[in-house]
Amino acid sequence: MPAGAAAADVAVVGAGNAALNAALSAAEAGARVLVLEKAPQEARGGNSYYTGGLFRFPYESVDDVEELTGELSKAERGSVDLGAYKEADFYGDLMRVSDGLADADLCDLLVTRARPALAATRKWGVRWALATGRQAFKVDGRFKFFGGLACECVGAGKGLVDALFQACERQGIEIAYDTMAAKLILDGDGGVAGIQVRTPGGVRDVRCRAAVLACGGFEANPEMRARYLGPGWDLAKVRGTRYNTGDGIHMALEAGAQPFGHYAGCHAVAWDAGAPPFGDRRIADLYQKHSYPLGIVVNVRGERFVDEGADFRNYTYAKYGKEVLRQPRRLAFQIFDQQVVRLLRDEYRIPEVTSASAGTVRELADKLEIDAGGLERTVAAFNRAVSEGPFNPAILDGKRTTGITPPKSNWALRLDSPPFVGYAVTCGITFTFGGLRVDRQARVIDLQERPIPGLYAAGELVGGLYYENYPGGSGLTAGAVFGQIAGESAADASPPAHARTTGG
Secondary structure, three states, X not given: OOOEEEEEEEEEEOOOHHHHHHHHHHHHOOOOEEEEOOOOHHHOOHHHHHOOOEEOOOEOOHHHHHHHHOOOOHHHHHHEEOOOEOHHHHHHHHHHHOOOOOOHHHXXXXXXXHHHHHHHHHHOOXXXXXXXXXXXXXXXXXXXXXOOOOEEEOOHHHHHHHHHHHHHHHHOOEEEOOOEXXXXXXXXXXXXXXXXXXXXXXXXXXXXXXXEEOOOOOOOOHHHHHHHHOOOHHHOEEOOOOOOOOHHHHHHHHOOEOEEOOOOOEEEEEEEOOOOOOOOOOOHHHHEOOOHHHOEEXXXXXXXXXXXXXXXXXXXXXXXXXXXHOOHHHOEEEEEOOOOHHHOOHHHHOOOOOEEEEOOHHHHHHHHOOOHHHHHHHHHHHHHHEOOOOOOOOOOOOOOEOOOOOOOOOOOOOXXXXXXXXXXXXXXXXXXXXXXXXXXXXXXXXXXXXXXXXXEEOHHHEOOOOOOOOOOOHHHHHHHHHHHHHHHHHHHHOOOHHHOOOOO
16 A cells, blocks of 8 residues: 555546546546545445446537447448437436536536547447447337437446556556545645545555545435435445445534535336345346336335336336335335236346236235235226337337326326236435536535535536436436546646756
């Protein structure tokens, strides 16, 4: 572990997508970079490791997509219908799902810098592919992508962070594992002079000229979840790393940073009821259960409680987790019949699922410990309410229910083709929305609306992008965009000692 003065020009706290983008950008700008990772090496990668690797970015045509995937073959081009997802679409989605509360300046920066930022990761070795497996349905023989997501990293989150770590090794960036950043060291002018860290060998100071905080939110801290998100949130399962406990937010606020964003909000999804308390690096994101728009969702009383077809899953999955948390025993059940089983995502086919199959609704209820009479009444009422019309999962097809509450606004099919299958889910929290205020240079802003000299932030702890809800795939994109901006800004603000002149 480096000790003493000038351990680095730029210290990056964290080692996920945002942190590694910051470290690589700072190193490319000529800075000597040290990454401080709280986790041991075998648990590195933050929440990014556990993701599906989907990134949201605007594109006008297949040519823009090929900036990431490389040139597609004639057969590949002929097999897909990419359409277009323009900057105005991305910006509109950010504002729509946040009820207009998202910070307009940060959203504009995210949208305009998205594709160039992702193209930069390709030169670092991140590999990209079309997300036909989870973000498209075949319509007339061609894959039609839905919900603004067309690309994913090869190897999902593991492939993403492994490629970025390998790029750091090639750049000679040092990574200190088992090293928790505990406190910012400020100079007499209130600027960053170093970071106090805790290691297995004790507490010590790491001197630096600038610091980038990119160590996640407080989703793995049950006390902070209960304090900010409310009662019951301390009982939620954590989808990802156990190491995101709000350390970066805490030490920045202690140094005078301005809290910003939706501290009572978070990204939380339907997560297998039998999943462990924290993420499993082998299963990664496959405990998620995101095909609920194709069926119905009920609680232990057999009652529906959300509009499963309100929108594409990309725009509802991150807020429906909290609706599951509010149900009795924090449980819900996704019910499907044979009309749609073939369309379920891959995560429904892993061995580690909490599920049952039965020839009748009552038998399924008994196997899943749902109130049988309640489920039978719900299914009967739902089936009566389903309107006629074509079913098309690749579009908002308007095939809805009438006369029941909550409605199902799209993709409503009668549950009448046994055997029926059901999956038990609970709430899995992904990340928290409250964090720090930053400007367009990713500088952390203090309570007097001034940047704290030498302090930058990126990733989950940037506040102001998400309120109540979240467009799928935008979090990883935000990590890349603001990580690169923070790294560039930190390097510019901390020229190495050998490059400085004394003047005179």
